[in-house]
Amino acid sequence: MYDVAIVGFGPAGAVAAGLLGQAGLKVHVCDRRQGVYEIPRAIALDHEIMRVFQRLGVVDEVQRFCEPFTPSEYFGADGQLIRRMTMVAPPYPQGYTPSIVFTQPPVERALRALVARLGNVTVQENAECTALSQDADGVSLTIGGETVRARWAIAADGGASALRGMLGIELEDLDFDEPWLVVDVLVNDQGLARLPKTSVQYCEPERPCTYVIGPGNHRRWEISLQPGEDPRHMATPEETWKLLSRWITPQDGELWRQSSYRFHALVAQHWRAGRVFLAGDAAHMQPPFLGQGMCQGVRDVANLTWKLASVAKGEVCGAAAERLLGTYGSERKAHVMELTRRIKHVGEVICERDPHKARERDARLLAECGGVVKDTPRQDILPALTTGLVAPTAGAGTLFPQPRMQSGELMDQRFGSGWRLVTDGALPIEVPPGLRPIDMRSEPEAQGVVSSWMLRHGVHAAIVRPDHYTYGAASSAAEMAQLLTQWQQR
Numbered sequence: 001m002y003d004v005a006i007v008g009f010g011p012a013g014a015v016a017a018g019l020l021g022q023a024g025l026k027v028h029v030c031d032r033r034q035g036v037y038e039i040p041r042a043i044a045l046d047h048e049i050m051r052v053f054q055r056l057g058v059v060d061e062v063q064r065f066c067e068p069f070t071p072s073e074y075f076g077a078d079g080q081l082i083r084r085m086t087m088v089a090p091p092y093p094q095g096y097t098p099s100i101v102f103t104q105p106p107v108e109r110a111l112r113a114l115v116a117r118l119g120n121v122t123v124q125e126n127a128e129c130t131a132l133s134q135d136a137d138g139v140s141l142t143i144g145g146e147t148v149r150a151r152w153a154i155a156a157d158g159g160a161s162a163l164r165g166m167l168g169i170e171l172e173d174l175d176f177d178e179p180w181l182v183v184d185v186l187v188n189d190q191g192l193a194r195l196p197k198t199s200v201q202y203c204e205p206e207r208p209c210t211y212v213i214g215p216g217n218h219r220r221w222e223i224s225l226q227p228g229e230d231p232r233h234m235a236t237p238e239e240t241w242k243l244l245s246r247w248i249t250p251q252d253g254e255l256w257r258q259s260s261y262r263f264h265a266l267v268a269q270h271w272r273a274g275r276v277f278l279a280g281d282a283a284h285m286q287p288p289f290l291g292q293g294m295c296q297g298v299r300d301v302a303n304l305t306w307k308l309a310s311v312a313k314g315e316v317c318g319a320a321a322e323r324l325l326g327t328y329g330s331e332r333k334a335h336v337m338e339l340t341r342r343i344k345h346v347g348e349v350i351c352e353r354d355p356h357k358a359r360e361r362d363a364r365l366l367a368e369c370g371g372v373v374k375d376t377p378r379q380d381i382l383p384a385l386t387t388g389l390v391a392p393t394a395g396a397g398t399l400f401p402q403p404r405m406q407s408g409e410l411m412d413q414r415f416g417s418g419w420r421l422v423t424d425g426a427l428p429i430e431v432p433p434g435l436r437p438i439d440m441r442s443e444p445e446a447q448g449v450v451s452s453w454m455l456r457h458g459v460h461a462a463i464v465r466p467d468h469y470t471y472g473a474a475s476s477a478a479e480m481a482q483l484l485t486q487w488q489q490r
């Protein structure tokens, strides 16, 4: 019997397998395909995800396929600049460039190679999961015609998730449905010289589109389709080059892929059915305007896996174990719903088709910034956790920073990823078992990342969860005592 069976070896499944395997659990992961999907879908990642890759030990390999994300300039109906999305300035709060462009297939290969090195993880490719049943002790999955039995299962089988269907879980439609063409081009030097030097959102009512500067000579266009345009016809090379003719011609590069998609905003009604948890695209899909789809899947499994590991190892038992596992869906669904709402709002700004309303939008955005477009860091759009295993204190639910220590190491390299109590030394604290104390006076940071986080939230100490989200924080000894009591009870 495995501890966890994971269906789907895409990014969500591979990160789940890596984290659970490294936690010492016996894991089975299967995929109906052999090898990674060789076409890039995700192009952007966040520093939060790099921190997960750091924990897995693949960050150096992954960084070979990453570059900083250029600013995205939004141009209005008359071609004027109306918004500029950037990233937070150094010192970087998570230890990595906050917004990154990357090449998905080699990054997925790095994740799979890591999983293959874990002796307690069984990988089965070319093996489709076709049936699922569960009882009080575990889950039985039919995979490649054989039965695989595990205490829990994770359905990371993508947007069309068969497991979600087998569990009878419906998707909630968050009301976004647009046909777009996504085009990846490997551009030559002649073409690169002609292209914009930042990424661009063309918020033009006749045909909204996005231009993204990917790593190396990879450039992506996401181009909205108009009513009456046949998505398959528009994805032919001839039609694609016609759409690209505003920027480049076939002499300037080669098409890597072009596919039409419906950009959706969908979220699973329930994220758990008994012993089976949904994660990644199986649980949610959002329009790619802020490059968050894969990031959300990695957040899901970073959240779920430490909880499963705690319960599997008997660190949390009985009703408390059930409550802990129950926080996965409540925390992640609320986060995904809020982020999707914000992404939809960005999408609605970009996708306004009515020229009159588009000009009103441009005037409103410019009025909001007093006529001078300011930089908006993309990270400002990410919500905090608002529910589940977080205390009602300042800073709770936010991603705790990862400073570089004066010793040269990043905080997680030095202290690991368990439950931590980070203090600036101002409060007298008796640290209970189960929390690793990190006193910033004796372990000084190099650039003031934690001290500015504490100053911003008006606190002197914070309890940090294994997924690096802040459980709660305190500004006085009395608040700290209360927070610790609550934490121990929960």
Ligand SMILES: Cc1cc2nc3c(=O)[nH]c(=O)nc-3n(C[C@H](O)[C@H](O)[C@H](O)COP(=O)(O)OP(=O)(O)OC[C@H]3O[C@@H](n4cnc5c(N)ncnc54)[C@H](O)[C@@H]3O)c2cc1C
Pocket: 007, 008, 009, 010, 011, 012, 013, 030, 031, 032, 033, 041, 042, 043, 044, 045, 127, 128, 129, 130, 156, 157, 158, 159, 161, 162, 163, 182, 261, 279, 280, 281, 282, 288, 290, 291, 292, 293, 294, 295, 296, 297
């Ligand atoms: C055009 C586009 C642009 C995007 N841009 C970004 C971006 O910039 N940033 C970002 O973060 N995200 C982006 N995304 C989203 C991102 O690509 C996805 O969210 C991510 O790849 C989903 O990962 P996953 O592991 O959940 O699912 P998938 O990658 O779909 O993996 C699911 C796996 O499950 C396997 N499987 C399915 N059914 C079964 C079965 N029954 N048995 C066994 N195996 C099965 C499949 O073969 C597949 O390998 C974009 C997506 C698109 C389409």
